Every structure is written in structure tokens, then in C-alpha cells.
Amino acid sequence: MQKIITLNTDKKNGLYDITAEIVSIIKFSKVKTGIASVYARGATAAIMIQENWDQSVQNDVVTFLNRMIPSGIWEHDRQDNNGDAHLKAGLVGASETIPIVDYSPGLSTWQNIFFCEFDGPRDHREIVVTIIADNS
Amino acid sequence: MQKIITLNTDKKNGLYDITAEIVSIIKFSKVKTGIASVYARGATAAIMIQENWDQSVQNDVVTFLNRMIPSGIWEHDRQDNNGDAHLKAGLVGASETIPIVDYSPGLSTWQNIFFCEFDGPRDHREIVVTIIADNS
Amino acid sequence: MQKIITLNTDKKNGLYDITAEIVSIIKFSKVKTGIASVYARGATAAIMIQENWDQSVQNDVVTFLNRMIPSGIWEHDRQDNNGDAHLKAGLVGASETIPIVDYSPGLSTWQNIFFCEFDGPRDHREIVVTIIADNS
Numbered sequence: 250m251q252k253i254i255t256l257n258t259d260k261k262n263g264l265y266d267i268t269a270e271i272v273s274i275i276k277f278s279k280v281k282t283g284i285a286s287v288y289a290r291g292a293t294a295a296i297m298i299q300e301n302w303d304q305s306v307q308n309d310v311v312t313f314l315n316r317m318i319p320s321g322i323w324e325h326d327r328q329d330n331n332g333d334a335h336l337k338a339g340l341v342g343a344s345e346t347i348p349i350v351d352y353s354p355g356l357s358t359w360q361n362i363f364f365c366e367f368d369g370p371r372d373h374r375e376i377v378v379t380i381i382a383d384n385s
Numbered sequence: 386m387q388k389i390i391t392l393n394t395d396k397k398n399g400l401y402d403i404t405a406e407i408v409s410i411i412k413f414s415k416v417k418t419g420i421a422s423v424y425a426r427g428a429t430a431a432i433m434i435q436e437n438w439d440q441s442v443q444n445d446v447v448t449f450l451n452r453m454i455p456s457g458i459w460e461h462d463r464q465d466n467n468g469d470a471h472l473k474a475g476l477v478g479a480s481e482t483i484p485i486v487d488y489s490p491g492l493s494t495w496q497n498i499f500f501c502e503f504d505g506p507r508d509h510r511e512i513v514v515t516i517i518a519d520n521s
Numbered sequence: 522m523q524k525i526i527t528l529n530t531d532k533k534n535g536l537y538d539i540t541a542e543i544v545s546i547i548k549f550s551k552v553k554t555g556i557a558s559v560y561a562r563g564a565t566a567a568i569m570i571q572e573n574w575d576q577s578v579q580n581d582v583v584t585f586l587n588r589m590i591p592s593g594i595w596e597h598d599r600q601d602n603n604g605d606a607h608l609k610a611g612l613v614g615a616s617e618t619i620p621i622v623d624y625s626p627g628l629s630t631w632q633n634i635f636f637c638e639f640d641g642p643r644d645h646r647e648i649v650v651t652i653i654a655d656n657s
């Protein structure tokens with residue numbers, strides 16, 4: 250089964266929790282054991298597994314990436330002025346593959362699945378979720 | 386087939402080679418061609434494909450991440466004092482997907498599969514390995 | 522279906538667009554919906570999803586990684602003098618998993634798939650592409 254999650258983003262840089270949507274897609278698929286491939290469409294976005302106890306780690310991710318990858322100094326900035334967003338996206342990565350364990354994502358207690366926006370706000374972002382059942 | 390590898394870790398930051406365990410799981414699955422999804426449960430841990438000629442690259446990974454992501458300066462440190470561990474985990478990434486080629490992981494000569502501990506030592510860490518056979 | 526893409530590289534550090542080869546493999550597989558696992562064999566190489574509007578982002582990726590990970594200061598340099606290449610490879614990551622949507626890679630308009638060379642030039646590099654059809 251394959252489903253597309255859509256969302257809008259309200260910040261230039263921010264993490265958006267998509268765990269509940271992925272839980273729903275897995276439940277709907279009725280797959281007990283397998284994998285869920287989660288893919289961010291857009292070369293200024295990414296997927297990160299991260300803690301969701303409160304907002305602090307999400308803030309720290311943004312602070313850290315902004316500190317490591319300043320804006321305005323890249324060759325690509327002459328086109329779009331978003332060179333930093335592409336570097337952040339490439340480094341974090343567009344895909345994560347999460348195991349399906351007993352009809353649920355096999356996350357640990359504090360792991361959630363986040364869409365990372367690096368060039369927002371945007372009206373329309375897409376995440377492709379593909380469910381593959383264990384066949385071995 | 387899905388199996389969970391468990392291990393304990395003896396360092397605050399360290400790479401632990403789990404290639405042998407993954408080779409065993411693939412052999413046991415009798416899958417000739419496909420993929421092995423390897424997933425680190427825990428928001429302060431990650432999976433990295435890296436060289437295993439000797440300990441040097443593993444040491445360099447720890448040195449580099451500690452230099453890039455200092456401890457004690459993050460918002461999350463007020464809760465758990467492990468903000469750096471979460472940032473390292475998010476950046477390296479919780480999952481890698483490795484091809485199965487002729488009943489073995491399709492690694493190159495010097496590539497091995499490592500569990501990355503960023504907030505150890507820990508008594509119990511889990512890695513979920515899911516084997517999907519080629520069906521196309 | 523599983524296929525190996527081979528390429529040679531002409532730079533020490535560079536991104537090489539392999540999207541066309543992956544499109545061909547997916548078309549050949551006749552899989553309408555599923556995933557394509559893309560894996561770089563070699564502990565000094567990686568896979569990155571990135572913009573391909575022009576060469577600028579690719580240049581920025583190389584500039585950024587060289588700035589963040591200088592060469593010549595790592596423990597592994599005493600063996601091979603390529604410690605930086607291993608760190609870049611480990612950070613970017615050996616694998617990406619791309620959804621197959623309607624017989625094509627489910628990339629956004631500006632996303633392409635790149636092989637990242639960090640220790641070139643090399644006569645022979647291999648990328649393993651494994652196609653798994655949706656079975657759920």
C-alpha cells in the first residue's frame with residue numbers, strides 16, 4: 250500500500266511530527282510485520298527520527314543546523330537564496346525506513362517520525378509512505 | 386523475517402560492529418536477493434555503514450561528532466543533559482537499508498554495519514532487522 | 522529485481538547524477554508501486570537526494586563537506602590518508618530508499634538521485650539497486 254501525507258508548514262525551519270499519520274496508514278494496511286518507507290518529496294525537506302518528549306530537541310535540531318550551515322554564503326544562493334536549505338536536506342536525508350512490528354511502527358518509547366522543513370512556510374508538502382509486508 | 390539484535394554498550398560514544406549478526410539473520414532467512422532494513426531503536430542511537438579495517442575510522446567518527454556537536458549547550462540539556470546525543474542520532478540516522486546479494490549483505494570489501502551509541506553505557510539496546518525478499 | 526549500476530569518477534569529491542539509470546531499472550522491472558533501494562558500495566561513497574537545476578547545489582555540497590570535515594587531521598589518515606572521505610560517507614549515508622509511484626521514482630520536480638564520490642577519481646564504483654513491489 251502506498252499513501253501520500255500532505256501538510257503545510259508555518260516556519261522557515263521546523264520539525265513536524267507525522268507519527269500519527271504513519272500509525273494510521275500502517276493500521277489501515279493490516280500488515281503485521283514488514284517495513285514502512287517514508288520519503289520527503291522536495292529537495293529542501295527531509296525525514297528525521299527524533300525524540301518527542303517536548304519541543305526542546307526539535308528546537309535544538311534547528312539551532313544546530315542553522316549554526317552548522319549558515320545562510321547566504323552558497324553558490325546556489327544566487328539562484329534561489331536557499332542554498333542552506335538544500336544542504337540541510339541532503340545531510341539529514343530524504344528517506345527513513347521504519348520496521349513494522351505487530352501492526353505498528355517499531356519505534357522506541359521516545360522515537361517519533363518528523364518531517365523537516367528547511368525552506369518554509371509552504372502550503373503543500375508531500376511525504377510518500379510505502380508499506381511492504383514481510384514475505385520471507 | 387524480522388529479528389531483533391540486542392547488545393549492551395560500554396562507552397558514552399562508540400561504534401559497535403553488528404555485521405556478523407546481520408549476516409546470520411540473512412543466512413537464516415534463506416533469501417537470495419532482496420533487502421535488509423536495519424533500524425536502531427532509541428533516539429540517542431543510529432546505524433552507520435563504515436570501514437572496519439581497524440579501530441581508527443570508528444574513533445574518528447566519535448571525535449568528529451563530538452567536535453561538531455559539543456555537549457552541554459542545548460535546550461534539551463535542561464531535561465536530560467543528553468541534547469548532543471539526540472543531535473548525533475538524528476544526523477546519522479536511525480535506519481540503513483542494505484541489499485541482499487546471493488544470500489549475503491551486499492557490502493563492499495571494507496564496509497561493515499555499525500550500531501552507533503551516543504548516550505551510553507547502556508545495558509540493553511535493540512536493533513530491528515527486517516528481511517524482504519525480491520518479488521519483482 | 523536487482524541491478525548494479527557501475528560508473529567511474531573523475532574528481533576527488535563530486536556528485537554524479539544516477540537518476541536516469543534508476544528510472545531505466547524501474548521501467549524494466551514493470552513495477553507500478555513499490556520501493557527502490559539504492560546502495561553505494563564503498564566506505565568512501567554515499568547516496569544523496571538533491572536538486573539538479575544546475576551544478577550549484579552539487580558544488581555547495583562539496584564545499585560544505587570540505588569545510589566541515591577537513592582532510593589530514595584524522596587518526597585513519599596514518600593508514601590511507603582518506604579519513605575525511607570515510608567521515609563524509611558515514612554522515613551522508615550509504616543508502617536511500619525511493620518510492621516507486623506509477624512506474625517511476627516518486628521524486629519531486631527538482632529532486633534527483635546522486636552518487637557521492639569522496640575519494641576519487643575511481644575507475645569502478647558500484648551502486649546496487651533493488652526493486653521491491655508493493656505487496657500489501
